Amino acid sequence: MEHRENERAGIPELPLEQWRLGELSASRKNQLIAEFSEARIERELEALERSEQSFLRSAPNFLGTIENEASLPPQAKVLPLSKAWPFLAPLLVAAAALFTIYLPQKKTSTDSFFEDDILLKGDVKALAIYKQTDEGVLALADGALVKAGDVVQLVYNAEAYDYGIIISVDGTGHVTWHFPTDTSQATQLINGQPVPLKNSFRLDSSPRYERFFFLRSKSPIQLDLQNIAAGQDFSSVDTLPLPSEIDQFSFLLRK
Amino acid sequence: MVYRRCFRLLGDKMRAEEAMQDVFVKVVQAKDRLDLESNPGALLYRIATHTAFNMLRSSKRRPEVANSELILELAEVQGSSQDPTDRSFLKALLENEEESTRLMATYHYVDGMTIDELAAEFKMSASGIKKRLLNFKLRMKERGLADGT
Numbered sequence: 001m002e003h004r005e006n007e008r009a010g011i012p013e014l015p016l017e018q019w020r021l022g023e024l025s026a027s028r029k030n031q032l033i034a035e036f037s038e039a040r041i042e043r044e045l046e047a048l049e050r051s052e053q054s055f056l057r058s059a060p061n062f063l064g065t066i067e068n069e070a071s072l073p074p075q076a077k078v079l080p081l082s083k084a085w086p087f088l089a090p091l092l093v094a095a096a097a098l099f100t101i102y103l104p105q106k107k108t109s110t111d112s113f114f115e116d117d118i119l120l121k122g123d124v125k126a127l128a129i130y131k132q133t134d135e136g137v138l139a140l141a142d143g144a145l146v147k148a149g150d151v152v153q154l155v156y157n158a159e160a161y162d163y164g165i166i167i168s169v170d171g172t173g174h175v176t177w178h179f180p181t182d183t184s185q186a187t188q189l190i191n192g193q194p195v196p197l198k199n200s201f202r203l204d205s206s207p208r209y210e211r212f213f214f215l216r217s218k219s220p221i222q223l224d225l226q227n228i229a230a231g232q233d234f235s236s237v238d239t240l241p242l243p244s245e246i247d248q249f250s251f252l253l254r255k
Numbered sequence: 256m257v258y259r260r261c262f263r264l265l266g267d268k269m270r271a272e273e274a275m276q277d278v279f280v281k282v283v284q285a286k287d288r289l290d291l292e293s294n295p296g297a298l299l300y301r302i303a304t305h306t307a308f309n310m311l312r313s314s315k316r317r318p319e320v321a322n323s324e325l326i327l328e329l330a331e332v333q334g335s336s337q338d339p340t341d342r343s344f345l346k347a348l349l350e351n352e353e354e355s356t357r358l359m360a361t362y363h364y365v366d367g368m369t370i371d372e373l374a375a376e377f378k379m380s381a382s383g384i385k386k387r388l389l390n391f392k393l394r395m396k397e398r399g400l401a402d403g404t
Contacts, residue, residue: 012368013263014300014376017256021296028375048259055258 011036011044020048022172022207126249127166127214128155128194146203146210146253153200154178154212158189161216161247165225166197171208171255173231178212187221203253209235212251221246256296257303264307264361277306297376304358352391359384360391 015032018024019041024032032041129140132151146152154166156179165187166179179197180187189195203210211234215221228240238250257278262271281302282289289298352360359377362368370388374381 010367012362012366012372013260014297014362014366014368015372017259017300018294018296021256023294023296028372051259052256 011041016041016044016048020045126157126159126216126247127212127251128157129153129212129251129253130155132200140253142250143252143254146255148203148205148255150203151200152203152253153196155194155196156189156214157194158191158216160218162189162191162218163187163220164189164214164216165221165223166212166214167225167229168210168212169229169232169234170204170206170210171235172206173233174206175226175230189216203255206255208255210253210255211235211238212253213240214249214251215240215242216247216249217245219245257299260300260303261307264304265310270310271307274303274306274310277310278303281306301358304361305354308357308361352394356387356391359387363388 015024130153131138131140168176239248258271258275261274265271359373370381370384373384
């Protein structure tokens, strides 16, 4: 009966799904890597991602607009999926609002909160983050609590530096580039005043936190930040292992 | 993930979609009783598994057969001499078992999770998991569904 104990043909679904959702502990990940190899696990995770994308292509993109919990429709009819979306979508929105991390979403860009020529009031240090609310734009404090679906805007202040990079690392260890958005572009900053990035973005469903790093330097910055930052836990670590000539500023958003 | 899990157990696109709807109805209706803070993916996976099994159990009026691949896997593991394509085999396997035991048996025999992984998932000791699975196996044997090896 326990022939699968010592030799398993396939990677079990549940830990693989948990890995994909960022729920698997480092120790359990290491156990799976030791048993199945990292390359094989990566292939399986890629297959899951393809499956996910295939499923989402067959359905309306309801998850990208989750902001409020929907009300439950009175009827829970069983219909073919194509006919069931009018009933099913609110249910899924409501459930996804509860399970904010059940399905990782990509960060989505929207227009900036600020006009290009706006002068931001207040003391913007190296990096400030604003959140769009019903009442207007709210400046967030370092360590502020946010949730998936919140729309935030980054504003940087170059101060005495000429070059910069802004990235964030989420609770799954995924690295997102905010400035420049194309890593092949120059990283020259605009000096003189706080500068909003061209786009705000909607926070995704990654768990626990988003740690932003604003790296500034007097000279162009060329770093393999993907290798430096990806997969690391920055929940309580606010610096990257970088050369001392690069100034670092960290900003944490908790989820 | 929910759809994938339902499809794996039910082996039918339409029924997997039905099960997926049921899962989210349950989640919304039971939101006050669910622990949504820790490992929500695992919780969804468990609800999806439970929902798919309930659908299998309550489908005797339906003409479809259950996922034949799943039945074959269970038959292989259980060493049954019965025809594994007989729906009664799977129904007997699923009947009269506590939900948690049914989940454990599925995670172990169908999904290939180890005793240690089950212990972590169900927050039980490894010996407790082994005992539950052993008793499950004995009941299968009593019903003539396993060779007991």
